[in-house]
Amino acid sequence: MGIIEFELQKVVNAPADQVFTRLADINGHNDWMPAKGSIRKHSEQTSPGAPGPGTTYVDQTKMGEAPGEIEVFEPSRRLVYHWWDQGRGGRLKYEGWPAYTLEEQADGTTLVRHDARIQTYGIYNLAVPMFRVMAKKERTVTLGALAASFD
Numbered sequence: 001m002g003i004i005e006f007e008l009q010k011v012v013n014a015p016a017d018q019v020f021t022r023l024a025d026i027n028g029h030n031d032w033m034p035a036k037g038s039i040r041k042h043s044e045q046t047s048p049g050a051p052g053p054g055t056t057y058v059d060q061t062k063m064g065e066a067p068g069e070i071e072v073f074e075p076s077r078r079l080v081y082h083w084w085d086q087g088r089g090g091r092l093k094y095e096g097w098p099a100y101t102l103e104e105q106a107d108g109t110t111l112v113r114h115d116a117r118i119q120t121y122g123i124y125n126l127a128v129p130m131f132r133v134m135a136k137k138e139r140t141v142t143l144g145a146l147a148a149s150f151d
């Protein structure tokens with residue numbers, strides 16, 4: 001299997017609780033995530049209630065549908081999503097864990113540490129170099145859009 005891991009950082013001009021709320025609001029992603037420069041087209045929460053551990057969602061992307069769930073939910077501190085893509089037979093092709101660790105700064109801004117992990121399986125291991133480039137671009141665009149949504 002192939003594994004891709006990296007971390008990006010961005011300072012966001014808002015307190016950590018507001019940044020966390022924006023990141024956890026899956027349906028709200030459609031309001032601030034970029035329409036250009038991203039493979040994501042639309043996100044939708046698929047389980048009822050407020051976001052929390054186990055909340056499910058589906059992302060519509062240029063590559064198809066990617067279901068997922070919230071894996072870690074620590075308000076104002078840490079949020080980890082887990083998404084996956086399966087073949088027709090149910091075998092995993094690849095899966096990812098985009099995570100956000102928030103550190104509120106003395107000036108009221110928030111340092112967002114965005115770490116990403118992607119795991120590939122089978123023939124998709126050959127695509128690890130391409131996935132690495134795509135993932136870094138996607139995650140950089142996402143962090144930029146998050147910061148811009150508070151400006």
